[in-house]
Amino acid sequence: MKKVHIIGIVVIAIALAVIVSTISNSSTYAPFRTAIENEGSTFHIVGKLNKDKEFIYNPEVNANLFGFYLVDNEGLEKKVLFNGSKPQDFERSEQIVVIGKMSGDEFHASQILMKCPSKYNGNQQDQLNAVSDESETES
Amino acid sequence: MEIQYQGEHLGFGILGNILIIISFTTALLSAISYYFSFKNKSDLINSWNPLARISFSLHAFSVLGIIVLIYYLIHGHFFEYYYIWQHSNSVLPLKYMWACLWEGQEGSFLIWSFWHVILSFFIIHKAGSWEAPVMFIIMVIQVFLTSMLLGLELDGIKIGSNPFILLRNHPDFANLPFIQMSDYLAKIKDGRGLNPLLQNYWMVIHPPTLFLGFAATAVPFAYAIGGLLTGRVREWVKPALPWTLFGILILGTGVLMGGAWAYESLSFGGFWAWDPVENASLVPWLVLVGALHVMIIFNKNGTSLHSSYLLCTFSFILVLYSTFLTRSGILGDTSVHAFTDLGMKGQLIIYLIFFLVLTILLSFKNRKLLAAPSEEDPVSSREFWMFMGMLILIISAIQISITTSVPVINKLFNLKLAPPADAVDFYNSWQIPLAAVIALLMAVGLYFKWKQTDLKSMSKKLMLSLVASLIITVAIHYYFQFARVQLVLLLFTSIWAFAANLDYLIRVLKGNIAKSGASIAHMGIAFILLGSLIANSEKIVISQNRLNVDLGKDFPNNENILLYQGDTLPMGEYYVTYKDKIKDGIHIRYEVEYLKANHSTGQLRKEFSLFPFVQLNERMGNVSEPSTKHFVERDIYTHVTYAELDDKEEAKKENEGYKPGKKYQLSICDTITTSNSLVVLQSLNKDVDKNLLMLQETDLAVAANILVMDVNKKLHQANPVFILRGSEAFNRPVEITELGLRFAFIKIIPEENKFEIEVSEKVGNSREFIIMKAIIFPYINILWIGCLLMIVGTWIAIVKRIKKLRS
Numbered sequence: 001m002k003k004v005h006i007i008g009i010v011v012i013a014i015a016l017a018v019i020v021s022t023i024s025n026s027s028t029y030a031p032f033r034t035a036i037e038n039e040g041s042t043f044h045i046v047g048k049l050n051k052d053k054e055f056i057y058n059p060e061v062n063a064n065l066f067g068f069y070l071v072d073n074e075g076l077e078k079k080v081l082f083n084g085s086k087p088q089d090f091e092r093s094e095q096i097v098v099i100g101k102m103s104g105d106e107f108h109a110s111q112i113l114m115k116c117p118s119k120y121n122g123n124q125q126d127q128l129n130a131v132s133d134e135s136e137t138e139s
Numbered sequence: 140m141e142i143q144y145q146g147e148h149l150g151f152g153i154l155g156n157i158l159i160i161i162s163f164t165t166a167l168l169s170a171i172s173y174y175f176s177f178k179n180k181s182d183l184i185n186s187w188n189p190l191a192r193i194s195f196s197l198h199a200f201s202v203l204g205i206i207v208l209i210y211y212l213i214h215g216h217f218f219e220y221y222y223i224w225q226h227s228n229s230v231l232p233l234k235y236m237w238a239c240l241w242e243g244q245e246g247s248f249l250i251w252s253f254w255h256v257i258l259s260f261f262i263i264h265k266a267g268s269w270e271a272p273v274m275f276i277i278m279v280i281q282v283f284l285t286s287m288l289l290g291l292e293l294d295g296i297k298i299g300s301n302p303f304i305l306l307r308n309h310p311d312f313a314n315l316p317f318i319q320m321s322d323y324l325a326k327i328k329d330g331r332g333l334n335p336l337l338q339n340y341w342m343v344i345h346p347p348t349l350f351l352g353f354a355a356t357a358v359p360f361a362y363a364i365g366g367l368l369t370g371r372v373r374e375w376v377k378p379a380l381p382w383t384l385f386g387i388l389i390l391g392t393g394v395l396m397g398g399a400w401a402y403e404s405l406s407f408g409g410f411w412a413w414d415p416v417e418n419a420s421l422v423p424w425l426v427l428v429g430a431l432h433v434m435i436i437f438n439k440n441g442t443s444l445h446s447s448y449l450l451c452t453f454s455f456i457l458v459l460y461s462t463f464l465t466r467s468g469i470l471g472d473t474s475v476h477a478f479t480d481l482g483m484k485g486q487l488i489i490y491l492i493f494f495l496v497l498t499i500l501l502s503f504k505n506r507k508l509l510a511a512p513s514e515e516d517p518v519s520s521r522e523f524w525m526f527m528g529m530l531i532l533i534i535s536a537i538q539i540s541i542t543t544s545v546p547v548i549n550k551l552f553n554l555k556l557a558p559p560a561d562a563v564d565f566y567n568s569w570q571i572p573l574a575a576v577i578a579l580l581m582a583v584g585l586y587f588k589w590k591q592t593d594l595k596s597m598s599k600k601l602m603l604s605l606v607a608s609l610i611i612t613v614a615i616h617y618y619f620q621f622a623r624v625q626l627v628l629l630l631f632t633s634i635w636a637f638a639a640n641l642d643y644l645i646r647v648l649k650g651n652i653a654k655s656g657a658s659i660a661h662m663g664i665a666f667i668l669l670g671s672l673i674a675n676s677e678k679i680v681i682s683q684n685r686l687n688v689d690l691g692k693d694f695p696n697n698e699n700i701l702l703y704q705g706d707t708l709p710m711g712e713y714y715v716t717y718k719d720k721i722k723d724g725i726h727i728r729y730e731v732e733y734l735k736a737n738h739s740t741g742q743l744r745k746e747f748s749l750f751p752f753v754q755l756n757e758r759m760g761n762v763s764e765p766s767t768k769h770f771v772e773r774d775i776y777t778h779v780t781y782a783e784l785d786d787k788e789e790a791k792k793e794n795e796g797y798k799p800g801k802k803y804q805l806s807i808c809d810t811i812t813t814s815n816s817l818v819v820l821q822s823l824n825k826d827v828d829k830n831l832l833m834l835q836e837t838d839l840a841v842a843a844n845i846l847v848m849d850v851n852k853k854l855h856q857a858n859p860v861f862i863l864r865g866s867e868a869f870n871r872p873v874e875i876t877e878l879g880l881r882f883a884f885i886k887i888i889p890e891e892n893k894f895e896i897e898v899s900e901k902v903g904n905s906r907e908f909i910i911m912k913a914i915i916f917p918y919i920n921i922l923w924i925g926c927l928l929m930i931v932g933t934w935i936a937i938v939k940r941i942k943k944l945r946s
Contacts, residue, residue, distance in 0.1 A: 003515055011530055018538045018569070025565050026545060027557040044557035059781060063701040063910040085699045085780035085910045088753075088761050099560050110560070 027099065031074040035102045045098050045107070047072040049090075057086045070096060070107070080107045087112060144307070146324045147219045155208050155303035162201035162252075163285040169194035170278035177271035177369055188271065192263065195274070198281065199256045205288070206240070206249055209302060213239050218330050221309040222246070222302040228332035230725075235338050241346045242333055244466055244483070245288055245302040250347055252284040254354035262358070269378055272365030273358070280357055283490045287483065300483060335725075335754045335762040341400035345393065349420060352390025353458050356423055358382040359430065360455035360494075363448055367501040372508045376437050376447055381940040383431045383451070388933040390424045395667075395926045404764045409675065410922075413566040415470050418543045419461030425536040427454040429529040436522045439589055443526060444509065450529070452498045457540075459494060463487045469546050519594060521587035528580040535573045542566065571625045574668050578632035581661045582639040585647075604642040608635035619677050629672050636665035656939055660932025663925045670922025681711030681775075682913040699780050703815075704907040707734065707743070714743055717909055721750075728752040729779050729909055733768070749777045751911070753784065774916045781910035797881055800899035806892060813898060815906055816849045816878055820896065827860055832871060839863040843884045843894060847875060859884040859896070872897075 028034075030043040047070040056067030066086045071077045080098055093114035100109035172191035179187065209222070213236050218224040226246070227239040240246045255277055262273055290301025306327070307318045317323055336342075359379045366375035397417060402410035411417065430450035433443040464470055467484040502509065516523040541548075542565065545556050559565035582604070586597045612631040621627050640658040648654050682700040702708060702717040718730040728750045734743040751766040765778035803811050805820045812818070820843060827840040834840055840862045847855040860871040861884035872883035879901035886895045 003518075007527075007530065011534065014534050015537055018534070018541055021569070022538075022542050022545070022559075023556070025559040027560045029555045029557045042560040044560075059701055059908065059910050063699045063781070085912075088763055088781075099557075 031072045032076045032078050032102075032107070033074060035107065039102045042099065042101050045070070045072055047096055047098070049093060049096055050077055051091070055086065055090070056081075059085065067106075070098060078102075078107050079105070080109050082109045082112055087114060090114065142319060142321050144324065145322050147305075148217055149305075151208060151212060151217065152220065152303040152305060155205060156301070158201045158204045158208065159285065159288050159290075159301070159303070162198055162205065163282065163289060165194040165198035165201065166278050166281040166285050169198055170275055170282055173271045173275035173278060177275065191271070191274065191278075195259065195263070195278065198278075199259070202249070202252055202256050202285075205302075206253060209240055209246065209249070210236065216330065218327050219306055219324055220302075221304050221306045221312075224306050224327065224330045226331070226333060228330035230329070231333055231338075234340070235333055235343065238337050238342045238346075239333050241350075242337055243302070245300050247346065247350065248284050248287040249302070251350045251353060252281055254347075254351045255281055255284070255357060258354055258358060266378065269362065269365060269375070272368050273361040275368070276361035276364050277357060280361075280494075283493070287486065296485070297483070298486065332756070335756045336405070338754070339400065339404045339764075341396060341403060345396040345400050348389060348396055349393030352386060352393045352420070352424075353462075355382065355386035355389050356427060356455045356458050359386065359427075359451045363451040364498065364501060367505050370505070370508060372505055373437075373441075373444065376434050376444075378944060379451065380431075380434055380438065381937050381944065383427060383434060384933055384937045384940060386427050386454070387424065387431060388930060388937065390420065390427065391933070392926075392930060394420050394424055399923075403767065409678075409916075411671065411675075413539075413563050415543045416465050418539050419464050422536045422540050422543075423454045423457040423461060425532050425539075426450055426457055429532040429536075430454055432525045432529045432532075436516075436525055440516075440522060442516060442522065446526070446529065448502065448509070450533075456491070456495055456498070457536075459487075459491045463491055464543070464547070469550060517591060519587065519592040521584065521589050521592070524580055524584055524587055528577060528584065531573055531576050531580070535570060535577075538569045538573075539566070568625075571629050571672075575625065575629040575632045578629065578636040578665060578668055581636040581665060582632065585640065585643050585658060585661070600642075600647070601639060604635060604638040608638045611638075615673075619673070621676065626672060626676055629668060633665045633669040633672065637662050637669065640665065652935065653939060656932050656934075656936025658932070659935060660929050663927070663929030663932055666921050666925025666928060668925075670919060670925055674916040674919040674922060677917050679711065679915045679917075680912065681713070681915055682911060683710075699910045699912050702731075702909050702911060710913060711915065713746070715911075715913070717911075718748070720907065723752075725755050726752045727755065727782075727784065729782065729911075731766075731777055731909075731911065733775070749775070751777050751779045753779060753782060755784070769920075771920060772918060774919050776914045776916060778912045778914075779909050780912050783908075797899040797901055800881070800883070800897040802885065802895055802897045804888065804891075804893045804895050806894075811898070813878075813880060813900055816847050816855075816880070818882075818898065819846045819848075820844075820894065821846050823894070824858065832860060834862060835864065837864070841884070841887070843882075843896060845882055845896070847878065847880065849878055857882045861885070861887060861894075 027042050027044050029046060032045060035041075035043045035045060050069040050071050053069040056065070063085055064083055066082045066084060068080055068082075068090070069077055070080045080100075082098075095114075097113040098107065098109040099111040099113075100107055102108075169191050172187050172194060176187035176191055212220055212223045213227045216223070216227070216229045222243055222245060226242045227236065231239070241250050259274060259277055262277070263270055266273055287299045288301060289299035290304060291298045306312055307323065312318050317326060320326075359382050362375040362379035362382065366372045394417070397420070398410035401412065401417075427450075430447065430453075433446040433450060436443040437447050463484075467487055469484075516526065542558065542562075545558050548554060549556055583597075583601065586592075586601055588597075608631060611634050612627070615630060615634075616627055621630065640661045644650065644655050644658045644662075648658065680698045682698060700708065700710065702715065704717050704720070707714050707716045712735070714734040714736065716732040716734065718732050721728045721730065729752065730748055730750055732748045733746045735746050736743055747768050749766040749768055751764065753761055753763045755761050761784070763779050763782075765776055767777070768775040803809075805811070807820060807822060810817060810819045822844045824842040824844055827834075827842050829836065829838060829840060832840065840860055842858045842860045845857040845859070847857060849855065855875050855878065857873045857875055857880075859873045859882045862869050862871065868886060870884050872881050874881045881899040883897040883899075884894065885897050887893075888895065
C-alpha cells in the first residue's frame with residue numbers, strides 16, 4: 001500500500017469522526033415536553049415570551065438571576081431562569097431560543113438567543129410601525 | 140388617475156437603473172468576447188480582445204457609477220428610495236455613511252463586484268497571455284454579481300434585488316393608504332438609520348476588507364479554471380501564486396478585523412465566538428492557506444497538482460457557500476448577524492452550483508492532461524510535511540464547516556438538530572489539538588529540505604529552539620497552571636513554532652529579509668495561537684459577586700456586579716466606583732473609575748476611568764458597548780450588562796411619597812442598611828424635652844439616638860420618640876429629608892432588651908445603579924502582534940513571488 005492511500009484512509013477516518021461527533025454532540029430543538037421527559041439533558045427550546053407575566057429581575061437583590069415565562073411552540077408555558085443579567089431590549093424580542101435543561105419545574109437556561117424584529121433586519125411589521133408614527137394610516 | 144407625487148427625485152433612479160443594466164450587459168459582453176479571444180486562435184484575437192477590454196471599461200465605469208450614485212443619495216437623504224430609507228437617516232455622522240452602503244445585501248454585492256473590477260485592472264495589465272481566460276471567469280462572476288442587482292420579476296421568479304426601488308413601489312409599502320397621497324414623502328421624516336452595532340469605525344473598514352479578500356480568492360480560481368479551459372494545466376500555478384498569497388493576506392486581515400470589532404464593540408466578551416458568520420469566512424481562508432502550500436510544492440517539484448486544483452477551486456466555491464449561508468436566511472436561529480432572506484436563495488444556489496459543476500466538468504474533460512506521475516515524496520522531505528500540514532488545515536476546515544452547516548443539514552434531511560449546546564467548547568475541543576499539530580509542523584517545517592533531509596543535522600539545528608521553548612513553556616505553565624493537557628500542548632507547540640522560525644530567520648537565513656516571508660508569517664500565526672490561548676483560557680472575570688444565591692456548580696450566576704452610583708466596591712486587585720452617567724447625544728456613557736489601594740496607607744488612588752456606554756436607538760433597539768483599558772501585558776474589559784435607562788432624578792421629583800416601611804428589632808449598637816446609607820442605633824435617651832414635643836407631663840417618652848451615615852460618609856442624626864400615655868403607645872417619627880428616610884420608634888421589647896424601629900424610604904429613593912461585568916484578558920497583545928507579523932510575512936512572500944515571476 002502506498003503512503004498516499006494510508007494518508008487518504010486516515011483523513012477519511014477523521015472526517016467521519018468529525019461527522020459522528022457533530023451529530024452526537026448536537027443538541028435538539030425541542031418543546032418543553034421533551035425537556036421534561038429528559039430532565040438533565042440539554043435542549044434548544046424555541047418559544048415566545050409571555051408578555052402578560054412579569055419578569056423576575058431584581059438587580060438590587062441578585063444581578064445575575066433573570067427569570068421570565070416562555071411559551072413554547074406547543075403552547076406549554078414554563079418559568080425560565082437565566083444566570084445572567086437581563087438582556088438589553090428583552091421585551092422587544094419576538095422569538096426566543098433558550099438553551100439549557102429542566103430542573104424541577106423550572107428551565108435553567110445557560111444562553112438566550114433573541115430574535116428581535118428590528119435588530120439586524122427589519123421585517124415588514126416593524127417597518128410599518130416605523131413610518132406609521134408619522135402618518136395616520138394605522139388602523 | 141395618475142397621482143402626481145411631490146418632492147421626488149426620480150431622475151437618480153432612472154440613471155441608477157440604466158447603470159445597472161449597462162453593468163450587467165457589459166459584463167456579459169466582455170465575458171463572451173474574452174471567451175472567443177482565447178478560443179479562436181486565429182487573427183480574430185485582435186478584434187475580440189479590444190471589444191472585451193472596451194466592454195470591461197464600460198462595466199467598470201457603471202459599477203463605479205452605481206456606488207457613487209448610492210453614496211450621493213445616502214448623503215443627500217433621498218428617502219424616496221427604499222434602500223436609502225432603510226439603511227440611513229439624517230442624523231448619521233458623515234464617517235458612517237459608507238457603512239450604510241454595505242449594510243444591505245445589494246450594497247455588499249456591489250462592493251464585492253467593485254473589488255473584482257479593481258483587481259481586473261491589474262490582471263489586464265500584468266497577466267499577458269493569461270488575460271483572456273482569467274478575465275473570462277472573472278467577468279462570468281461579475282455577470283452573476285450584477286444580476287443580483289437587477290430586480291426583475293419573470294413569471295414570478297425574482298432575479299436580484301434592485302437598490303433603486305422607490306419606497307412607494309416596495310411591496311412593504313405599496314399597499315399602504317398614505318402612500319397614495321401625493322405628498323407622502325413629506326410625511327416620512329427620516330430614514331430607519333444604520334444599525335447601531337455597525338456605527339463603529341471597524342464597520343467602515345472591516346466589510347470592504349473582507350470583500351476584497353473574497354474577490355481575491357476568485358483570481359486563483361480563475362487561473363485554475365483558465366488552465367483547464369486552455370489546456371495549460373500545469374502553467375497556471377506560478378502566476379496564480381502571488382494572488383493566492385494576496386488572498387490569504389487580505390482575507391486573513393478581514394477575518395481578524397472582524398474579531399477586533401467583536402472584541403472592541405460587541406458585548407460577548409472576547410474576539411472569537413465561533414459564530415457561523417465568522418466561521419464562514421475563516422473556512423475559505425484555511426483552505427486557501429492549504430492551497431498555497433500545495434501550490435508551492437507543485438512549483439518546486441511538480442507534484443500535488445491535483446490538490447492545487449482542488450483547493451484553489453474550493454476556496455472560491457466555499458466563499459460562495461459562505462455567501463449562501465449568510466444571505467439565504469438559512470442560519471436563522473443560530474447566528475446573530477446573518478442577513479435576512481431577500482428572496483434570492485434560489486439565485487445564490489444557482490450561482491454556487493454553476494461554478495461547482497463548471498469545475499467538475501472541466502476537470503473531467505481534461506482528465507488525461509491532469510494524470511499525474513505517481514511519484515511519492517520521501518518522508519524526510521519538506522514537501523511531504525507541507526502536504527501533511529495542508530491535510531490538517533483541511534480537517535480543521537471540514538470540522539468547522541460541518542458544525543456550521545447544521546441548519547443546512549437539517550433542511551436537506553428534514554432533521555431537527557441544533558448546534559451543540561456549548562458550541563464554543565465543542566469547537567475548541569477539536570480545534571485546539573489540530574492547532575497544536577499545525578504549530579508543531581510550523582516549528583519543524585522549514586528545517587526540512589526539499590527532496591531529502593539529513594535528520595541528524597536537522598535535529599541539531601532544532602535543539603536550541605526546542606530546549607528554549609521547553610523552558611519557557613514550563614515557566615508559563617508554572618505561572619498560569621493550565622487546566623487541560625491540550626492547552627499545555629498548544630502552549631508548547633506555539634512557543635516552539637515561534638522560537639524555531641525566529642531561529643531560522645537569524646541563524647539559517649542570516650536575517651535575509653527578502654527570503655523571510657514564510658518564517659515571519661509562521662511566527663505571526665504562532666503568536667496568534669499563543670495569544671488567543673492565553674487570553675481566552677486565562678481570562679478572569681473580576682466582577683465576581685459572592686453575595687448571590689448560589690444555584691449550584693452547573694449554573695454559576697455570579698459574573699456581574701451591582702454598583703450603586705457613588706459606591707466603591709473591591710473587584711480583583713482594584714476598587715471600582717460608578718461615578719457618573721453622562722448623556723451624550725444618543726449615547727449614555729457610564730463613568731466607571733478604577734482605583735487601587737496604597738499598600739502602606741490603604742488609601743485609594745485613581746488609576747484610570749472607563750466609559751462603557753449604551754447607545755439608544757428607538758427603532759433598532761438599544762445597544763450596549765464595552766470599554767477596554769489596554770495595558771502592555773493585559774486588557775481590562777468593562778461592560779454594562781444592565782442599567783435602568785430612565786432618568787432617576789426626574790423620577791425622584793415625581794415620587795414624594797414613602798414606600799411602606801420595614802420594621803427592625805434592634806439592640807443597642809446594631810447596624811442596618813438602607814438603599815443609600817448605614818443606620819446605627821447608638822443609644823436611648825430618656826431625658827426627652829416634653830415641652831418641645833408638646834407632650835403631657837405624665838407621658839413616658841424615650842428617644843432613640845440613631846446615627847445615619849450616607850454614601851459620602853456624611854453623618855446625620857435622627858431621634859424618633861416612643862411615647863407611652865397610660866396604656867396607650869404612640870410615636871413621633873423623624874425624617875431626614877436629604878436622604879429621603881423616615882424613622883419611627885414603634886415599641887420596646889423589654890424581655891429581649893430590643894427596640895423596634897421602622898424605617899421608610901421614599902419611592903424615588905432607589906438609587907441609580909449599573910450592573911457590570913469586568914474581564915481581564917492577559918497578554919492579549921501577543922495576539923495583535925501575531926496579526927501584524929502574519930501580515931508583514933505574507934507581504935514579503937508576495938514581493939518575493941512577484942520578483943520570481945518577472946525573472
